[in-house]
Amino acid sequence: MSSLHPETRVVHLPRPMPEASTPISMPIYQTSGFVFDDPAVFADGMGRPDGAYVYGRLSNPTVRALEEAVAGLEGGVAAVAAGSGMGAINAVLLGLLKSGDHVIAQSALYGATAQTLADLAERFGVEVTRVPEDDPAAVRAAVRPTTKLLYLETIANPMTQVADLPGMCAAAREAGILTVVDNTFASPVLCRPIEHGADIVVHSVTKYLSGHTDVVGGIAVFASEDVYRRVWSYAVELGATADPFAAWLTLRGMQTLPLRMERHCANARVLATRLAGHPAVAAVHWPGLPSHPSHELAAKLLPDFGGVFSFDLAGGRPAGEAFMRNVRLALLAPSLGGVETLILHPATTSHRTVSAAGLAAAGIGEGTVRVAVGIEHAEDLWADFAQALDAI
Numbered sequence: 422m423s424s425l426h427p428e429t430r431v432v433h434l435p436r437p438m439p440e441a442s443t444p445i446s447m448p449i450y451q452t453s454g455f456v457f458d459d460p461a462v463f464a465d466g467m468g469r470p471d472g473a474y475v476y477g478r479l480s481n482p483t484v485r486a487l488e489e490a491v492a493g494l495e496g497g498v499a500a501v502a503a504g505s506g507m508g509a510i511n512a513v514l515l516g517l518l519k520s521g522d523h524v525i526a527q528s529a530l531y532g533a534t535a536q537t538l539a540d541l542a543e544r545f546g547v548e549v550t551r552v553p554e555d556d557p558a559a560v561r562a563a564v565r566p567t568t569k570l571l572y573l574e575t576i577a578n579p580m581t582q583v584a585d586l587p588g589m590c591a592a593a594r595e596a597g598i599l600t601v602v603d604n605t606f607a608s609p610v611l612c613r614p615i616e617h618g619a620d621i622v623v624h625s626v627t628k629y630l631s632g633h634t635d636v637v638g639g640i641a642v643f644a645s646e647d648v649y650r651r652v653w654s655y656a657v658e659l660g661a662t663a664d665p666f667a668a669w670l671t672l673r674g675m676q677t678l679p680l681r682m683e684r685h686c687a688n689a690r691v692l693a694t695r696l697a698g699h700p701a702v703a704a705v706h707w708p709g710l711p712s713h714p715s716h717e718l719a720a721k722l723l724p725d726f727g728g729v730f731s732f733d734l735a736g737g738r739p740a741g742e743a744f745m746r747n748v749r750l751a752l753l754a755p756s757l758g759g760v761e762t763l764i765l766h767p768a769t770t771s772h773r774t775v776s777a778a779g780l781a782a783a784g785i786g787e788g789t790v791r792v793a794v795g796i797e798h799a800e801d802l803w804a805d806f807a808q809a810l811d812a813i
């Protein structure tokens with residue numbers, strides 16, 4: 422090296438790797454590719470997820486650490502991380518479906534997922550039947566020879582209906598179709614859908630898994646090696662790849678996931694219970710309240726009821742808009758699952774692409790406000806909500 426010119430030396434920088442010691446924290450492998458001595462090892466790594474690290478779109482050690490961590494938490498065999506929740510969902514749907522296939526999906530779904538299914542139907546002839554999230558008989562009745570997937574959300578966005586995972590997954594298994602569950606709202610702390618018979622679990626990592634509102638990411642976890650390999654191959658083609666720095670931030674955030682979930686759920690209980698008793702509020706939708714249609718099922722399936730709820734103001738949309746303008750501590754912003762409390766108006770934001778009929782079917786009203794409760798002190802949050810309600 423000493424004979425080389427500076428121009429060459431600055432390009433070929435040293436790459437010392439620790440050999441006798443392992444870092445405590447997973448390092449960020451911020452590299453797009455890896456160097457080989459043996460061309461055969463290089464070639465082998467191109468074709469499979471468990472070969473040598475070759476190229477960042479295929480795999481990366483920091484991303485793999487995240488995949489192994491989430492697969493472990495969810496009880497799956499492997500995972501594919503993606504650049505966003507929608508990246509993971511599309512990698513699964515496009516990787517497993519072809520035109521002419523049929524999907525059964527629950528009625529209440531995150532808006533962009535509902536839009537993806539509608540696009541698949543319109544552009545690729547993938548037919549979709551929507552069923553209630555707690556009706557295994559409706560799944561059995563909807564199954565056709567071309568049915569490939571059942572698609573569910575553990576806790577639906579934003580009205581927090583809880584899916585009957587054991588019943589729905591059993592109906593899918595009897596019919597020989599795979600079940601995909603979006604477990605974003607529950608996180609693996611509250612629910613591990615594979616334990617209830619799911620084949621694939623997807624997450625918007627953007628939410629509780631990363632937890633600090635500084636990452637956009639997604640992941641799909643698989644109960645079987647075969648399905649994992651099929652989706653991995655497609656995700657590599659699609660380029661839905663996760664970024665190593667986002668993976669690293671997520672790993673760091675995940676270390677406090679159980680602690681955060683405990684506080685999110687406890688704060689949601691305080692706010693949801695007090696809002697339900699407030700004269701300006703017409704209804705509160707949180708599965709922890711006995712009035713919620715999913716309460717009984719949720720109490721059997723989940724150790725707690727999650728940190729997201731929605732509520733309808735008695736004064737409809739004008740009251741909802743006033744409330745959103747009046748809050749000071751809670752932030753009017755997209756997303757959920759971070760440390761800070763965020764509120765939004767689903768009909769014009771997260772679910773804006775859903776038709777009026779679709780909104781009505783999902784129970785989303787003009788005056789519905791969604792609250793993603795953070796980990797602040799519950800009394801500070803209640804004081805903010807109370808002043809915002811009083812000022813309507």
Ligand SMILES: Cc1ncc(COP(=O)(O)O)c(C=O)c1O
Binds near residue numbers: 578
């Ligand atoms: C339940 C659910 N699934 C998937 C997504 C999509 O995730 P991302 O925004 O990371 O693509 C979201 C986003 O809000 C969501 O709430």
